[in-house]
Amino acid sequence: MPVITIENLKYKYPGTDTLVLNDVSLTIEKGEFIGIAGANGAGKSTLSQAVMGLVPQFYKGAYGGKVILSIDGEGEINTKTTPITKLCEYVGLIFQNPFNQLSGAKDTVYGEVAFGLQNLGVEREEMKRRVETVLKQLDIWEYRDRNPFDLSGGQMQRVAIASILVMQPSIIILDEPTSQLDPQGTEEVFRVVDQLSKTGITIIMIEQKIEKLASFCDRIVLMDKGRIVDIDVPDNIFSRDDIEELGVRPPVFTRFCKKYDIKNPDGSYPATLERTMALLVGREIDVTEDDIGEIQNGKKAESVVLESTGPEGEIVFNVSRLSFSYTADVDIFKELSLSLDKRPTAIIGQNGAGKTTLVRLLKGLLKPVSGTILFGGEDIAEKTVAMLAGKVGYVFQNPDDQIFKYNVLDEVMFGPLNIGMSEDEAREQSLKALELMGLKGKEKENPYDLELFERKMVAIASVVAMDTDVIILDEPTIAQDYPGRQMIAGMIHELSKQGKLVIAILHDMDFVADNFERVIVMAHGKILLDGGVKSVFSSENNEILAMARIQKPYSFLLCEEL
Amino acid sequence: MKSISLFIDKGTWLNRLHPYTKLLYILAAVAVPLIGGNLWLFVAMIVSSLLILASGKIIKNALPLIAFSFTLIIVIFLIQGLFNHSNETAFFSVFGLTFYKEGVMYATGIGLNILNMLLSFGIFVLTTSPQELVDELEKSGFSPKFGYIINSVFQILPQMMSTKDTITDAQRSRGMETEGKLIVRMKAFLPLISPVVMSSLINTRERAIALEVRGFGRKQKKTWLSDREKNKGDRLIGIILVALIVLTIVWRVVLCR
Ligand SMILES: Nc1ncnc2c1ncn2[C@@H]1O[C@H](COP(=O)(O)OP(=O)(O)OP(=O)(O)O)[C@@H](O)[C@H]1O
Ligand SMILES: [Mg+2]
Numbered sequence: 001m002p003v004i005t006i007e008n009l010k011y012k013y014p015g016t017d018t019l020v021l022n023d024v025s026l027t028i029e030k031g032e033f034i035g036i037a038g039a040n041g042a043g044k045s046t047l048s049q050a051v052m053g054l055v056p057q058f059y060k061g062a063y064g065g066k067v068i069l070s071i072d073g074e075g076e077i078n079t080k081t082t083p084i085t086k087l088c089e090y091v092g093l094i095f096q097n098p099f100n101q102l103s104g105a106k107d108t109v110y111g112e113v114a115f116g117l118q119n120l121g122v123e124r125e126e127m128k129r130r131v132e133t134v135l136k137q138l139d140i141w142e143y144r145d146r147n148p149f150d151l152s153g154g155q156m157q158r159v160a161i162a163s164i165l166v167m168q169p170s171i172i173i174l175d176e177p178t179s180q181l182d183p184q185g186t187e188e189v190f191r192v193v194d195q196l197s198k199t200g201i202t203i204i205m206i207e208q209k210i211e212k213l214a215s216f217c218d219r220i221v222l223m224d225k226g227r228i229v230d231i232d233v234p235d236n237i238f239s240r241d242d243i244e245e246l247g248v249r250p251p252v253f254t255r256f257c258k259k260y261d262i263k264n265p266d267g268s269y270p271a272t273l274e275r276t277m278a279l280l281v282g283r284e285i286d287v288t289e290d291d292i293g294e295i296q297n298g299k300k301a302e303s304v305v306l307e308s309t310g311p312e313g314e315i316v317f318n319v320s321r322l323s324f325s326y327t328a329d330v331d332i333f334k335e336l337s338l339s340l341d342k343r344p345t346a347i348i349g350q351n352g353a354g355k356t357t358l359v360r361l362l363k364g365l366l367k368p369v370s371g372t373i374l375f376g377g378e379d380i381a382e383k384t385v386a387m388l389a390g391k392v393g394y395v396f397q398n399p400d401d402q403i404f405k406y407n408v409l410d411e412v413m414f415g416p417l418n419i420g421m422s423e424d425e426a427r428e429q430s431l432k433a434l435e436l437m438g439l440k441g442k443e444k445e446n447p448y449d450l451e452l453f454e455r456k457m458v459a460i461a462s463v464v465a466m467d468t469d470v471i472i473l474d475e476p477t478i479a480q481d482y483p484g485r486q487m488i489a490g491m492i493h494e495l496s497k498q499g500k501l502v503i504a505i506l507h508d509m510d511f512v513a514d515n516f517e518r519v520i521v522m523a524h525g526k527i528l529l530d531g532g533v534k535s536v537f538s539s540e541n542n543e544i545l546a547m548a549r550i551q552k553p554y555s556f557l558l559c560e561e562l
Numbered sequence: 563m564k565s566i567s568l569f570i571d572k573g574t575w576l577n578r579l580h581p582y583t584k585l586l587y588i589l590a591a592v593a594v595p596l597i598g599g600n601l602w603l604f605v606a607m608i609v610s611s612l613l614i615l616a617s618g619k620i621i622k623n624a625l626p627l628i629a630f631s632f633t634l635i636i637v638i639f640l641i642q643g644l645f646n647h648s649n650e651t652a653f654f655s656v657f658g659l660t661f662y663k664e665g666v667m668y669a670t671g672i673g674l675n676i677l678n679m680l681l682s683f684g685i686f687v688l689t690t691s692p693q694e695l696v697d698e699l700e701k702s703g704f705s706p707k708f709g710y711i712i713n714s715v716f717q718i719l720p721q722m723m724s725t726k727d728t729i730t731d732a733q734r735s736r737g738m739e740t741e742g743k744l745i746v747r748m749k750a751f752l753p754l755i756s757p758v759v760m761s762s763l764i765n766t767r768e769r770a771i772a773l774e775v776r777g778f779g780r781k782q783k784k785t786w787l788s789d790r791e792k793n794k795g796d797r798l799i800g801i802i803l804v805a806l807i808v809l810t811i812v813w814r815v816v817l818c819r
Contacts, residue, residue: 052775054771054775058771084774085774085777085779085780086780088774088775088776088777089777093775095772100768100771101772102772103769103772103773103776103778104714104717104772105710105773107693110787111693114787115776116776116777118784118786119706119776119778119779119784120782121780121782121783121784121785124787124788127785127787128787163776164775167776365731384734384739384740384742385731385734385735385740385741386734386739386740386741389734389735389736389737390737393735393736396731396732396735400761401731401732402732403732404729404760404761405757406760414733415737418736418738419737448760448764463736466736466737
């Protein structure tokens with residue numbers, strides 16, 4: 001008996017008339033590690049909520065078909081009728097937005113993670129042992145006494161993951177659990193759940209990090225517009241000819257092998273580095289720089305060599321001897337100095353390094369304890385945030401923190417109107433920005449009704465519309481599928497071409513390598529590396545990159561192996 | 563997010579006391595003077611509260627409470643001293659205003675009452691972590707839902723404050739002036755109200771889901787991370803407080819005969 005049986009599942013959210021799940025059937029065996037891939041809006045999150053019982057119990061709506069769990073010693077459980085408070089013994093769901101996972105009932109990380117165990121009536125010593133284990137596994141043990149709401153985005157996401165893992169359900173569903181984690185952290189989360197699956201726990205992982213799905217999953221479910229298109233092993237799924245049309249970009253290894261016609265015995269292309277290299281043993285292939293550039297970007301090398309020689313042009317921001325702390329006892333920055341010119345710049349580094357804090361200081365939202373920040377030669381301490389708003393735009397890490405109007409167009413026009421554009425001009429700019437971010441036709445919608453990926457786009461559009469000289473993006477690729485990331489890449493190029501400075505905080509290294517000229521690597525409030533993409537990711541920096549918990553772009557790994 | 567309550571952990575004996583003992587103290591502090599019906603009892607309880615606050619090293623933190631009650635008291639004093647309907651006997655006059663004895667006495671009564679209540683309440687609020695209170699309530703049989711509501715009451719203001727800060731950041735980031743002169747800040751206040759309310763409502767819905775998937779609301783008995791350390795003081799103080807209340811009642815009954 002499979003642990004999860006989904007039969008002809010159909011579902012519509014209340015007040016809508018599209019089937020978000022359209023006749024989905026699927027069986028999953030105990031201990032399998034299943035990946036779910038597909039474009040935004042394919043129905044992945046809804047499917048996960050149906051297994052948790054939230055659909056239809058919480059969201060109501062029209063529901064047909066059934067989801068049956070068969071748990072050892074418990075018999076068959078229908079997720080439509082079994083109360084969620086009962087289901088949570090067997091199924092754990094990690095939400096896409098970690099902020100929404102916090103119970104708000106506890107004021108420490110430790111208490112928050114223990115909360116579920118208290119409700120399950122787990123005995124005290126066992127509870128303490130489990131909490132300690134997961135907090136250490138997820139590298140947040142040192143934050144156990146902190147208020148969970150005062151953590152950085154990535155740290156909060158770790159708490160959310162911990163709070164479910166600790167309950168040890170036999171089915172764990174993870175909805176983009178690593179979207180805000182540093183690369184090393186992502187790897188660790190995959191390792192941890194992989195271990196769990198080896199002990200008989202069933203894992204369902206929704207991810208946009210395709211290379212990770214390829215190397216960890218037993219099978220991948222490919223979804224499109226509410227239907228399951230295919231269920232197969234990763235190599236077969238990613239070798240499909242129509243894969244890009246379905247909004248999924250195959251791993252760089254698949255793309256490479258396709259080009260050189262390196263095939264598995266069964267005719268599919270390998271989707272991981274290991275499997276690729278295994279096939280290459282004893283085979284000579286002639287790879288040129290050009291080809292590698294093409295694999296990375298789909299363009300010829302010379303057009304994408306984003307190597308810059310050093311600071312050029314005018315200095316936009318000049319930060320000198322900046323110190324900052326949230327609480328008296330912990331320094332986030334100590335005498336940090338940095339200058340930013342017009343090159344598109346990516347800031348990368350471990351969770352909690354201080355990336356968000358740094359850009360909030362640049363934006364004036366936080367005030368330095370000491371030191372100065374000059375913008376265009378003037379000290380920003382002398383200006384209010386609103387006075388700077390026409391020059392420096394900032395997109396928040398969590399779009400829910402930024403959105404406050406009841407329809408998309410109003411939201412996007414808010415900024416332009418405030419910085420003195422006329423009504424017509426503001427409307428024109430806003431519509432242009434919405435179109436650029438793929439939101440055409442959504443002007444009248446209430447942002448709260450949109451999906452996370454769309455809200456992130458609304459947040460970006462509302463800043464782009466202000467036509468500022470500087471635009472700062474805090475983890476813009478959260479929750480975006482490949483077309484979404486392409487759209488953001490396009491926006492970055494477009495704005496840089498207009499002579500604007502684009503600064504982005506990112507955890508997606510391939511996106512960094514493809515789209516930025518300058519890379520700043522941060523850890524523990526310090527800048528460890530600063531330079532062009534090639535020099536930063538070169539092998540002599542391996543140790544430093546590890547310290548910042550960075551993994552190199554997959555394309556670089558491939559090139560190094562070759 | 564800002565700290566959740568007025569609670570400060572100084573590690574003193576007051577922090578170690580059971581929340582219920584401190585609640586009992588509030589009861590005694592309020593009941594004894596009321597039952598006893600003597601103004602001096604108020605004074606005695608106020609002095610005792612002040613001494614307790616001092617021993618818990620939190621007198622400084624209680625100052626805002628004291629200042630608040632004094633403003634109230636002064637207002638009451640003026641109104642009652644000057645205009646109380648039973649005012650007959652002139653007491654004293656300043657700046658050509660005559661204060662009457664009846665009103666002044668009445669105001670003194672109310673004033674002492676307020677000060678007394680606020681101080682004893684202050685002891686409780688300043689030394690008890692809301693989390694601890696909620697845990698203890700649940701342990702002694704109140705439903706977790708009730709506990710969660712109490713918790714929310716403590717959190718609602720700080721949470722609204724932090725939502726307000728987030729939205730202010732979102733607004734000034736996009737050019738709305740929120741800093742500077744009072745009038746600017748007042749103008750910036752109105753556009754805040756509706757998003758703060760909206761966002762709180764949405765949060766409530768999200769939290770409800772978050773709670774259910776963590777098994778909140780199950781019929782079964784919860785477990786706890788820790789027991790309170792048994793504290794001898796609780797028992798002793800409890801007995802003294804109950805005795806005090808009983809004595810006052812007895813004294814009053816005897817006196818009235
Ligand atoms: N409001 C706050 N109060 C106290 N400490 C905070 C607060 N916000 C962040 N911190 C702490 O400051 C440090 C830097 O946080 P910051 O948000 O800048 O990290 P980050 O580099 O953006 O991380 P991430 O990749 O997880 O978003 C972290 O250790 C975090 O816990
Ligand atoms: Mg951040």
